[in-house]
Amino acid sequence: MDKVGDTKVPFCLQSCVKPLEYAIAVHEHGTERIHHYVGKEPSGFKFNKLSLDEENKPHNPMVNAGAIVISSLIKPGVNKAEKFDYVMEFVKKMTGREYVGFSNATFQSEKETGDRNYAIGYYLKEKKCFPVGADMIDALDFYFQLCAIEVTCESGSVMAATLANGGICPITGERVLSTEAVRNTLSLMHSCGMYDYSGQFAFHVGLPAKSGVSGAVLLVVPNVMGVMCWSPPVDKFGNSVRGIRFCQELVSMFNFHNYDNLRHFLKKQDPRRQSGDDRNKSVVNLMFAAHSGDVSALRRFALSSMDMELKDYDSRTPLHIAAAEGHMDVVLFLSQSCKVNPFVKDRWGNIPRDDAMQFGHEDVVKVLEEYEQTYSLQTSQTDRENHSHQSKCSSLEG
Secondary structure, three states: OOOOOOOOEEOOOHHHHHHHHHHHHHHHHHHHHHHOOOOOOOHHHOOOOOOOOOOOOOOOOOOOHHHHOOOOOOOOOOOHHHHHHHHHHHHHHHOOOOEEEOOOHHHHHHHHHHHHHHHHHHHHHHHOOOOOOHHHHHHHHHHHHHOEEEHHHHHHHHHHHHHOOOOOOOOOEEEEOOOOHHHHHHHHHHOOOOOOOOOHHHOOOOOOEOOOOOEEEEEOOOOOOOEEEEEOOOOOOOEEEEHHHHHHHHHEEOOOOOOOOOOOOOOOOOOOOHHHHHHHHHHHHHHHHHHHHOOOOOHHHHHHOOOOOOOOOOOOOOOHHHHHOOOOHHHHHHHEEEEEEEEOOOOOOOOOOHHHHHHOOHHHHHHHHHHHHHHHHHHHHHHHHHHHHHHHHHHHHH
């Protein structure tokens, strides 16, 4: 994780909570039910305007009216405290259990000065935008609570990375959100996430993002990384001035704009393409993590689609290194989670179990013997299935 500046200072999510709230609602209820109450189109108006679409629905979940309605759809019939705990647990999972807090002062301030939001709430109630049985004041209170959730740049970047990773937290490997919820959320962030600057942002940056009046910008580079910027001075749209500038600089340097051509745009760097040097770094990082017993680092490498069977100069794999060092937790992770090949031979003809035996790690030897049997059975079964499939294809062709 790269970081610059005051990355451990807590700040309120404010409107950056809207995509998270929407993602949780879709994860819970599905797309069709949520969009029965809220639209999908950019409004073209300020985020706090009293405005509905032609079907008398809020324009989208990224404006205040849409977020207030969605607040009433999460855990309907459950009291506010339980609803808040439910969302907080989701956010904590998205941040990989890194810092998530709550600013009661901000919550109370929002309640006391939120006349515009109360006006929006009564307008929504008049137009029957809430589901049957929902209490408008409860929905507003819950919305104010969610805006007062605190993160840091570090924990917020993990949250963004979970969205970039299809709903799987890159630190824990836990699936937090459904792929449907993430895809919908990123689509709406792309078209509606930056207030009434969204069209300009989509044109110049071309990435899904969401801003908040606290000066936060949540930026997602799908399948690559997540970024959280925090710089409180905001422009006339309510977006962080430096946050916007950072996003523009990022896509001017890297091939991240949604419509950059990955093959022919030679002026920009593409960190997704591995050079020979990158591969060497991967081998070194992988071997060092296996040698030091760093399962967390290995898990991050595996989740970033790194080949966990990369070999060093002596044709040794991470499993060789972990077995020789006696790191049982690493051996278990590589075998049970990554399902690496336990029969790879190094330049001296040794497999990982041989290394464990040589250095007297009997418990590791036993685990590897059992894994070798399981691996052999699985491999032979796969071979049989492939052979059967090929036979069927051949008979069909005949």
